[in-house]
Amino acid sequence: MRLTRHVISAGSATLRGAAFIGLLGPLLLWPSGVSAKEASFRITVTWITNYVEPRTRSVLSRRSYTVTLRDNGKVEERLEAWVGNGWAGSTVTQTENDLGEGDGASRRKAWKVVNETTLLRLVARPSHTFAIWLRTQGDRSCTATLEWRLKPGHTLYEGPKKPGKPPVRFTEPSWPNARCDVL
Secondary structure: OEEEEEEOOOOOOOOOOHHHHHHOEEEEEEEEEOOOOOEEEEEEEEEEEEEEEOOOEEEEEEEEEEEEEEEEEEEEEEEEEOOOOOOOOEEEEEEEOOOOOOOOOOEEEEEEEEEEEEEEEEEEEEOOEEEEEEEEEEOOOEEEEEEEEEEEEEEEOOOOOOOOOOOEOOOOOEEEEEOOOOO
């Protein structure tokens, strides 16, 4: 699938997060052969988080992202996450932001256009960044790649701190696996 850029009027929207992701501007992608109304992808990922603090343990994580690019310059993300070795249940969050705009939360998540075949989901944390690279190939095919990168001065990754709990620290996640489907 070849993605084509379409310029959308920026209007008066304030683009938060531009400094940390280097925005390309108000661009929108469309897969060839798909209605100009929207393009959708599902990215399913798994990995093992190897915690070292506050206690040593390994935990399986699974997430499913359904990403829809809208003709109004918005990107909608539905995230279903399962954490733990027993898959006790999942949490679901849904957000809609301008393409390239941060989510305003402490995670500073944003989707960015890299080029005509690549989208990037970037989450900036205090200790590291987490990226999902979505690349299209052919008419109905895509791939996804996961990347964790420590920031200078950090030797361990840090998870979000829960109130009243000590921070969690972990090594680079192992056994990352990603699958992408064009919807």
